[in-house]
Amino acid sequence: MSLDPLIKFSHVEKVFPNKDGQPRQVLRDVNLSIQEKSIFGIIGHSGAGKSTLIRCINGIEKPTGGTVSFSGKLVNTLKSSKLRSLRQNIGMIFQQFNLMPSRTVFENIMLPIKYRHINRAEARQKVTRLLEMVGLPDKASAFPSELSGGQKQRVAIARALIDDPKVLLCDEATSALDPQTTQDILTLLKDLNHRLGITLIIVTHEMEVIENTCDFVAVLDHGKIIEQGNVYSVFVNPKEILTQRFIATTSRLELPQEIIDSDLLNLTGKQKLVKITYLNGKAMVPLISFISRNFNVDANIVVGDIKILQQKPLGGLVIVLDGLESDIKKALDYLGKQEIRLEVQNYDKRN
Ligand SMILES: Nc1ncnc2c1ncn2[C@@H]1O[C@H](COP(=O)(O)OP(=O)(O)OP(=O)(O)O)[C@@H](O)[C@H]1O
Ligand SMILES: [Mg+2]
Structure with missing residues (x-):
């Protein structure tokens, strides 16, 4: 029995119009199926189109061809009110954390729900719970400038989880962090996947992140997915040269x-x-x-x-x-x- 994927890209194309009249094709015939509760990695060099690809999932970018569906619903034709409720199902974190410097950790986490009619006491309890979950129980009243990079990313993760999303999009979430902090954040993300069943989509240019974290991987090259599959099978039998090069960065088997x-x-x-x-x-x-x-x-x-x-x-x-x-x-x-x-x-x- 094969389950319907949570997220499905079918023949997705994205062409950006350019100021000088030269259109720029950034995604080419992208086909992807992402199962619920999985950890799906997307790897590619800078400019390959990774951010554009995941931004099609929450409708920040609209494909110029093909379709993206989420839980069986087409994302690319959703009107703004429907798009808002879709986005409550999709949290996102970034390389630069994107916290509001003038707000406390607590206020940052509350931000996505600040203007909603919600029970304040429940919301407060929830923020406290999220802070515990990301390992920062005592940082509610700290300001972002008082936190390390890893702690800032933990706050960003808590903020992304405030609406109990089904999916967390991680766009180079560890690229600004040192190796140990990267490892800690990846461990936290895996733990959240395990405990909450949240589907993770991890965008990176580092094969080590894929190796450490993901169940599936897709390799993006100049807007095209050149190879994809289960991480173990891709690692033991990479077919494309670019995939082989990415894997070589994680192996010490070459004899100089x-x-x-x-x-x-x-x-x-x-x-x-x-x-x-x-x-x-x-x-x-x-x-x-x-x-x-x-x-x-x-x-x-x-x-x-x-x-x-x-x-x-x-x-x-x-x-x-x-x-x-x-x-x-x-x-x-x-x-x-x-x-x-x-x-x-x-x-x-x-x-
Ligand atoms: N709004 C836009 N208008 C025009 N071109 C764009 C736009 N957004 C992205 N691009 C171009 O699309 C290409 C892919 O960009 P994208 O940000 O998706 O790549 P990426 O793989 O995420 O790169 P990085 O690893 O550097 O983040 C780049 O050449 C970029 O300049
Ligand atoms: Mg990017």
């Missing part, structure tokens, strides 16, 4: 040419430098001892980078195989039949 050229490894012509990477969750280290025992080869691990993603191992090993040429060949034949990716690296020494 300086090391290959140096005497450190002491490679000789008959040895083979072999890279094996996971294609699924099958254990890898036993493979190494298996080939050593059964084919009489020495298998030395020179680089290893194995981590767990979605409860499955990801990454691999670079090993040097040494022994009789015929034994090395048998070992490689055996490895080639396993469910791993096998690359025999060229290590011609550059003199």
Whole structure:
């Protein structure tokens, strides 16, 4: 049984008119299905169209072609009153936090509901609850200037949650933060997804953010989605060069040419430098001892980078195989039949 997606893009195009009369196409035939309660990442370089894409979800931008639907309703044709109620379902946070500097934390969080007919006491309780949820129970009367970047983003998250939205759009929400604070905010976002079932859409130019946080990823390049899928499958088998480059930023499996050229490894012509990477969750280290025992080869691990993603191992090993040429060949034949990716690296020494 496949569920209807919460958010669906069908053939979405966006062309901005330009002052000099040259139209600028920013989104091209974008097709996406985002399931409720999932964490969906969108990665691309600066200018790829990421912000424009997510702004089509809450109707800040209108596609010039195709359709965007939210809970089965078309977003791009909604009139302003309907659009307002749609936006109550969609919170948003930004790289620069966008807090009001002259208002306290409490007032900032109340801002989206300030002019509504609501029960004030209940609203106050809710702000207190949200502050606890984002880990700032004692900051209600602080001003934004008194907070660190991570604390400001926590306030922005609390403000975005005031209407109990179904979705939180995160536009480069950690790009202005240091690595540890980034990690803390991503942990908070994952926790909110887990506890509240809120759907997260995470826009970033950092593959590490996708790796740490998302269930699904779409890679946007010049307004086109060039690859998308479950994060584990995209990481183990990226098809597009841009995706491969993004993934390479998260892996330490490459052996630098300086090391290959140096005497450190002491490679000789008959040895083979072999890279094996996971294609699924099958254990890898036993493979190494298996080939050593059964084919009489020495298998030395020179680089290893194995981590767990979605409860499955990801990454691999670079090993040097040494022994009789015929034994090395048998070992490689055996490895080639396993469910791993096998690359025999060229290590011609550059003199
Ligand atoms: N209102 C607009 N009018 C004209 N061009 C625009 C408008 N908004 C965005 N663009 C252009 O659309 C392209 C995509 O912009 P967008 O902000 O969506 O990219 P992005 O992937 O979010 O980039 P960044 O990582 O820098 O935030 C850019 O070239 C930008 O200049
Ligand atoms: Mg942007």
